[in-house]
Amino acid sequence: MAWFNGGSFSAEKSVRPTRLCYVPTHCRNNGMPDFNTVNSFMSGNGSSAQSGFASFNSYGSRRQARGRGASNGRFGGRGRGRGRGGRRFGRPEETDEQNHYPNRNGFRIDTLDTKESFGEDGDVCGGINFDAYEDIPVEVSGSDVPPPVNTFAEIELSEGLYKNIKRCKYVKPTPIQRHAIPIAVAGRDLMACAQTGSGKTAAFCFPIISGVLRDRSRFLPTAREGWIAYPTALIMSPTRELSCQIHDEAKKFAYKTRVKIVAAYGGAPIALQFRNLEKGVDILVATPGRLVDMIERGRVSLTRIKFLALDEADRMLDIGFEPQIRKIVLQMDMPPPGARQTMLFSATFPEDIQKLAADFLSNYIVLAIGRIGSSTELIVQKVELVQDMDKRDHLLDLLRSQRVNGFNGKKALTLVFVETKRGADALEYWLLRKGFPAIAIHGDKVQVERESALRSFKSGARPILVATDVASRGLDIPHVGHVVNFDLPRDIDGYVHRIGRTGRAGKSGLATAFFSEKNIPLAKVLVELMQESNQEVPSWLTQYAAESSSYDIRSSKRGQWYGKGNYGGQDFRNMTQHEEGYHNHSVDAGSVENSGTITADYDMSDSYNDSYDIANTVPATGSNYHYSDAGAYYGGGGADAPNGYESVVPTGWD
Numbered sequence: 224m225a226w227f228n229g230g231s232f233s234a235e236k237s238v239r240p241t242r243l244c245y246v247p248t249h250c251r252n253n254g255m256p257d258f259n260t261v262n263s264f265m266s267g268n269g270s271s272a273q274s275g276f277a278s279f280n281s282y283g284s285r286r287q288a289r290g291r292g293a294s295n296g297r298f299g300g301r302g303r304g305r306g307r308g309g310r311r312f313g314r315p316e317e318t319d320e321q322n323h324y325p326n327r328n329g330f331r332i333d334t335l336d337t338k339e340s341f342g343e344d345g346d347v348c349g350g351i352n353f354d355a356y357e358d359i360p361v362e363v364s365g366s367d368v369p370p371p372v373n374t375f376a377e378i379e380l381s382e383g384l385y386k387n388i389k390r391c392k393y394v395k396p397t398p399i400q401r402h403a404i405p406i407a408v409a410g411r412d413l414m415a416c417a418q419t420g421s422g423k424t425a426a427f428c429f430p431i432i433s434g435v436l437r438d439r440s441r442f443l444p445t446a447r448e449g450w451i452a453y454p455t456a457l458i459m460s461p462t463r464e465l466s467c468q469i470h471d472e473a474k475k476f477a478y479k480t481r482v483k484i485v486a487a488y489g490g491a492p493i494a495l496q497f498r499n500l501e502k503g504v505d506i507l508v509a510t511p512g513r514l515v516d517m518i519e520r521g522r523v524s525l526t527r528i529k530f531l532a533l534d535e536a537d538r539m540l541d542i543g544f545e546p547q548i549r550k551i552v553l554q555m556d557m558p559p560p561g562a563r564q565t566m567l568f569s570a571t572f573p574e575d576i577q578k579l580a581a582d583f584l585s586n587y588i589v590l591a592i593g594r595i596g597s598s599t600e601l602i603v604q605k606v607e608l609v610q611d612m613d614k615r616d617h618l619l620d621l622l623r624s625q626r627v628n629g630f631n632g633k634k635a636l637t638l639v640f641v642e643t644k645r646g647a648d649a650l651e652y653w654l655l656r657k658g659f660p661a662i663a664i665h666g667d668k669v670q671v672e673r674e675s676a677l678r679s680f681k682s683g684a685r686p687i688l689v690a691t692d693v694a695s696r697g698l699d700i701p702h703v704g705h706v707v708n709f710d711l712p713r714d715i716d717g718y719v720h721r722i723g724r725t726g727r728a729g730k731s732g733l734a735t736a737f738f739s740e741k742n743i744p745l746a747k748v749l750v751e752l753m754q755e756s757n758q759e760v761p762s763w764l765t766q767y768a769a770e771s772s773s774y775d776i777r778s779s780k781r782g783q784w785y786g787k788g789n790y791g792g793q794d795f796r797n798m799t800q801h802e803e804g805y806h807n808h809s810v811d812a813g814s815v816e817n818s819g820t821i822t823a824d825y826d827m828s829d830s831y832n833d834s835y836d837i838a839n840t841v842p843a844t845g846s847n848y849h850y851s852d853a854g855a856y857y858g859g860g861g862a863d864a865p866n867g868y869e870s871v872v873p874t875g876w877d
């Protein structure tokens with residue numbers, strides 16, 4: 224029996240509500256999106272998906288679903304198995320999801336789990352709802368911009384890569400791919416901003432793989448010399464899980480091309496990663512902390528880097544990461560801008576981060592696809608006014624109503640974001656006690672627990688993931704139907720990335736935020752974001768927004784917040800000066816407007832005396848950074864940012 228179809232938890236019987244069950248407004252009148260699409264996802268041909276996303280009509284989506292099931296989820300198997308967090312009720316270590324709550328949530332794990340590699344014929348399922356991206360505004364700035372393409376065939380990619388694109392069933396490029404790939408293949412530096420779930424990974428992977436293959440045919444393969452690895456390309460991302468995911472995606476794209484791709488991230492045995500490097504590496508996918516460790520141990524040299532990509536680039540250049548990225552890119556042995564090709568990608572790109580990024584780039588092009596929010600109309604956003612003390616009950620009501628009313632479906636996953644690591648553990652514990660199969664992920668868990676939690680979530684063994692911001696960016700988890708912001712993040716960019724875990728690849732999703740009075744400073748930008756993505760804004764929120772105009776609403780570490788009509792990817796060069804040689808053309812000019820930014824200061828004091836798991840709470844004053852876990856067999860120990868990001872943090876934090 225399906226969990227969302229109600230009543231399948233035995234544990235739930237003991238906690239029947241004694242009052243009328245609250246049904247959130249967006250769950251009433253059969254208005255819930257239909258998330259019963261798992262089987263059609265897995266079928267991969269889209270033909271059976273009609274019953275799935277076709278029923279999203281109540282939210283205005285008239286698009287039909289296409290099958291999708293391309294998996295990218297290898298999160299397994301490495302790291303140490305000790306540490307705190309996550310063990311409740313004396314449960315054994317979770318290594319086999321099927322042993323855990325096998326019948327309580329009603330998921331059929333086998334059907335929900337995703338494929339992790341090519342099948343025998345090398346095929347994987349793919350598919351994207353391209354209608355969702357029609358009419359999306361595009362803005363490009365820079366000199367001599369290569370024109371966009373309409374098909375992958377128009378791009379000069381290697382034969383092997385082209386075959387793999389077909390195997391992945393990427394029938395046509397997404398807008399970011401249409402524009403970014405020709406630019407990157409032409410060898411240009413690029414700063415690209417596009418909505419969450421819109422295919423940015425392929426947009427930087429394809430040109431890199433193609434470039435590696437091209438270079439390789441021209442030069443001798445020199446991926447490895449003795450003990451030192453000399454990758455040709457470096458892809459960096461902020462979290463271990465995201466690095467893992469990019470590694471898996473890149474491997475699919477490079478299937479049978481002999482391009483060697485290695486992942487290096489903390490929390491996993493460094494010796495194993497060294498062994499992988501010794502076999503040769505063309506493309507290194509790494510988190511910054513582990514990479515610096517490897518370079519300082521003399522096992523990786525960046526002297527032959529020709530391609531550098533930063534995924535979640537604004538996060539990578541934000542506080543906590545920026546010194547380390549600067550060290551890797553500018554102060555170690557990497558060729559300078561101009562001698563290498565640099566590509567920065569994210570769904571958000573505040574102006575001050577753009578300015579920082581300019582140090583890493585040479586004669587670059589800025590590409591902005593869609594509005595800053597990235598919260599397309601595909602993601603139905605709901606904001607509920609809930610006092611902090613009522614949040615748990617409210618969440619329970621929400622989950623119950625999902626189960627009772629269903630999403631018309633059975634297998635949608637729910638991702639619940641909280642602010643602190645302690646809060647994540649506490650909520651997981653509480654949900655389990657209430658009979659809901661939840662599992663937490665945060666930066667205090669050791670890697671094996673983090674990977675196990677993600678596996679349980681992805682497989683449906685624990686269809687509720689309680690997460691800190693460690694899971695907010697980049698993760699492409701199929702079947703996430705609902706994102707709940709139990710605690711709202713402190714900045715709107717964080718919100719954009721969090722809700723972007725659903726509604727991916729042109730599919731619909733639901734995002735519910737619990738708004739309490741301490742979130743008032745966020746009201747204005749939240750309203751603007753919702754209005755831009757044609758969401759229904761509750762009147763009380765509009766009122767708070769009006770009141771909050773008097774608040775200081777700018778992140779202390781960011782030069783620009785979300786502003787109405789603004790592009791996250793608006794080229795700051797055009798905002799500050801009109802340099803000769805740069806031009807700015809708009810593909811859908813009517814939609815491109817910059818009507819100003821919000822510049823007041825915003826300083827929301829901590830409301831919990833707890834250990835936060837969001838990087839933007841790392842004290843800005845820390846000057847002694849540490850990253851090294853040198854000497855340790857397992858990386859990560861002292862090297863991990865406690866916020867879960869793989870980064871340096873000021874000494875003393877944690």
Ligand SMILES: Nc1ncnc2c1ncn2[C@@H]1O[C@H](COP(=O)(O)OP(=O)(O)OP(=O)(O)O)[C@@H](O)[C@H]1O
Binds near residue numbers: 351395400697727
């Ligand atoms: N051209 C395409 N055709 C079909 N599916 C695609 C295509 N491009 C990407 N996808 C799929 O879309 C999904 C989202 O892609 P991806 O994870 O790269 O998004 P993203 O823009 O990097 O998101 P985020 O901003 O959250 O990191 C993935 O499952 C991917 O396989």
